[in-house]
Amino acid sequence: MLAIYKREVKSYFISMIGYAFVAFLLLVIGFVYSSININGKSPFIGYALQQAYVSVVFMLLVPVVTMRVLADEHRTKTDQLLFTSPVSITKIVLAKYFGTLTLFAIPMVWICIYPIMLTSFGTVPLPMSYVSILGFVLLGMAYFAIGIVVSASTENQIISAVVTFAVLILSFSMQYLVDITPTTAVFSFICFLVLAALVALIYYGFAKNLIAAGILGLVLEAVVVILYLVKSSLFEGLIAKLMLVLCLNSHYDNFINGYFEVDAILYYLSVVVLCLVIAVQMLQKRKWD
Amino acid sequence: MIEVKNLSKIYGDHVAVNDLSFHIEQGKIYGFLGPNGAGKSTTMNMITGYIAPTTGQIVVNGHDVAEEPEEAKKCIGYLPEFPPLYTDMTPYEYLKFVAELKKIPRNQHKKCINAAIEQTKIQDVSNRLIRNLSKGYKQRVGFAQAILGFPEIIILDEPTVGLDPKQIIEMRDLIRSLGKQHTVILSSHIMQEISAVSDEVMIIAHGRMLAQDTPDNLSQHVTGTNTLELLVKAPDYRVRSVLDKISDISKYEVSREEDNGMECTKALLSASMEVDIRESVFYAFAAAKQPIISMKPSNISLEDVFLKVTEGKNTDSRGKRQTGKYAPIRRNKEERD
Known part of the structure; x- marks a missing residue:
């Protein structure tokens, strides 16, 4: 070393x-x-x-x-x-x-x-x-x-x-982008749906396993949808928070x-x-x- | 020493190595022989732990390469197909780096490096930048790296590529001398290369082991017979009549030939492996007063074996590149370089 x-x-x-x-x-x-x-x-x-x-x-x-x-x-x-x-x-x-x-x-x-x-x-x-x-x-x-x-x-x-x-x-x-990002729950919800799909795609890119990637994508999308339906206030400004973390x-x-x-x-x-x-x-x- | 069990490597839909198993003993020189793309380098890369097998197990000196990679790698010196050289260093600096990398004790560095430099004859260039060296010298620096510290197992992937004929002979001598104390595995697609130094040859094509034996045995196995080439100073009908009387001969062919202006007949005799027909042939022709000008065992060269073995079995493999007849002996590698 x-x-x-x-x-x-x-x-x-x-x-x-x-x-x-x-x-x-x-x-x-x-x-x-x-x-x-x-x-x-x-x-x-x-x-x-x-x-x-x-x-x-x-x-x-x-x-x-x-x-x-x-x-x-x-x-x-x-x-x-x-x-x-x-x-x-x-x-x-x-x-x-x-x-x-x-x-x-x-x-x-x-x-x-x-x-x-x-x-x-x-x-x-x-x-x-x-x-x-x-x-x-x-x-x-x-x-x-x-x-x-x-x-x-x-x-x-x-x-x-x-x-x-x-x-x-x-x-x-x-x-800087945070300032122009909408803080509404709907916007965050849509962003997270896209992110979930992206995660599944990246997983497919690495593992080359269509079924596993599909299941992963569906599970993530389902989690996002359920969370939104149960408590939509959770999504308010969430994407902005995520951006600041990154x-x-x-x-x-x-x-x-x-x-x-x-x-x-x-x-x-x-x-x-x-x-x-x-x-x-x-x-x-x-x-x- | 090295135990390889059911080794396979699959790249996408291409099978590079297909269920390969073999055993390598201490103190012998092994030659991997096979056309380009046969899986030689892939196999060597798997033994040295550079790539992982899709299935199968490799045990080096009692250490499983997958489980105790560092212990296994300690016993191996490896010269890959392209020597892994840092071109911004001099050979001496490079070897010093490799000595540290291989965890050779510090007080032995100087001794080991000097020994490797001496063996590979790179003293003259040891203080020049590797970048400025010729291909042959680069290859030798790579070789020095592999033998540095004299590990128990030395694996050489096409060690003589890029060397001139004199260097090739020196390299062979060096490999032979290494083989006295170390286990050496080398690969090549050139038969002479392998037959000149190896104690045992493994012929690989399409990722499969087609044959494994000593170079001499391999040539005999292919024909399964003992062949003899005769030159007799006599017309062919006489030769036939003499040969017909020798019971041990299973098959013969005769043809007319001229030797120093004399009318001669050339005969190719086949007999089974167990009997030596030379004596009876001699007495039969002597009794018939037909002089034998020359008699020699007609040895099949390793090249013929190689062609025969790879041709015979390539129909059942799934490689893409076979086109009926095999013509792999061209030195494609050098053309690429």
């Missing part, structure tokens, strides 16, 4: 990717920091980190790092070496994930200096500043985990990068403003664990295809 991790980290710095990631992330954060915290005379780094501008650039940079992580191993058949060596798939995925996190840690450690730099100009809320950096780190951990899952699902780097970016930007947009960024609002929140930590760690488990399962499944 350590060998794969070391190779992974090293490979970022053999190619341009590692340098490009660190440089661009620092450039963007540094730019916002200098305009908001230094020129704008604000003592709190959270205001810089919560700029949508920073988030979007970050969302572009993550796929650049994660696109090749597992996809390229599959394409160049080096996965054959990894999967026939005495290392479990879970360890391989973890090694890859920690490799990406190590790269991510470099700009983050650097950013930790920023609040200290501000102290020479006046009082700085240091604990709040570091809580907001921690929030940004948690968000990044979730982003990289999503990148790993997507990379595990394909052998094409471009597809891997584009899909990762699409997922991240969609999740990011949820907080929005990775909305969970770090408190964090980025300097308020430590255990819920958010649990949320991000759950996203990470869920993504890595799915990635391991996808690689396991490849053995059986």
Whole structure:
């Protein structure tokens, strides 16, 4: 596991990717920091980190790092070496994930200096500043985990990068889409009917079992219909709630403003664990295809 | 050592490996022989745990590959069809990575890596990027990876693809020397390759085992007879009259032939496996004063065996690619590369 991790980290710095990631992330954060915290005379780094501008650039940079992580191993058949060596798939995925996190840690450690730099100009809320950096780190951990899952699902780097970016930007947009989403029970009801059908379709895509997928779809649709008939108030605004759950960024609002929140930590760690488990399962499944 | 029971692998509606069972003993060299698409690589990938069988069981050194994959994989060194190389590393770095991956104790790394580099003769390129190496060197780096740490079982999928004739001979010597202490399984669609090094040959086509035996036995089994080729300095009617008197001969064919300007007759004799007809043939022709110019056992080559075996049985399998006669011996792989 350590060998794969070391190779992974090293490979970022053999190619341009590692340098490009660190440089661009620092450039963007540094730019916002200098305009908001230094020129704008604000003592709190959270205001810089919560700029949508920073988030979007970050969302572009993550796929650049994660696109090749597992996809390229599959394409160049080096996965054959990894999967026939005495290392479990879970360890391989973890090694890859920690490799990406190590790269991510470099700009983050650097950013930790920023609040200290501000102290020479006046009082700085240091604990709040570091809580907001921690929030940004948690968000990044979730982003990289999503990148790993997507990379595990394909052998094409471009597809891997584009899909990762699409997922991240969609999740990011949820907080804005919520405002234009109707909160009526009927709307949610229809959305859930569509979602249930989608789940059945995805299941069919993986399992290729028409009968099982059909039964799953029917059961889910029935549950939705029954729930609606029994208690339609349950559906009011439900789709908006669901959208906020899927929005990775909305969970770090408190964090980025300097308020430590255990819920958010649990949320991000759950996203990470869920993504890595799915990635391991996808690689396991490849053995059986 | 390796026990394979009722192994099958089905991709959609294509049966890649069909109810394959065999047993592999320690310290022998086994050759998988079969046309492209016969299921050799699939079988090897299943033994090494890269892909999972649809049904069946594989036990390596007492460890079930499905249940104790890590223990089983520890005993195996594997060179897949396409060497799994990280092209942004040098061979030395790569082998160091593989040594860590295979959990070879740290204090033995240097010794193992140097031994593998020496055996595969890649000293000269060990500090160049793999990306810049020729196909033959890449293949050898892949080979070095497989033998690194000298695992008990070494599995090589078409190890000589991309090598020049001299390297092929070196590779064969290396495989032979490995076979003294290790169990080696190699695959190829080229007969000479297999017959040159293997102690035992397994002929596979359409995912089925068609024959398993030593190369010599295989050629005999196919005909079920003992054949002898004679060149006699005599007209054919005389040869016939002599041959008719030898009771052990079950069948013969004669044809006219010219040898260094002499009128000769070539005769192909068949007899059952148990009797040696050479002596009686010699005395019969000597008594008739008809000189035998040459006499040699007419051995069927492994190639003939292969063609015969794969041709004979391909009617009942469900593969899509058979077209009556088998012509698989072209080196399709190299053309693809």
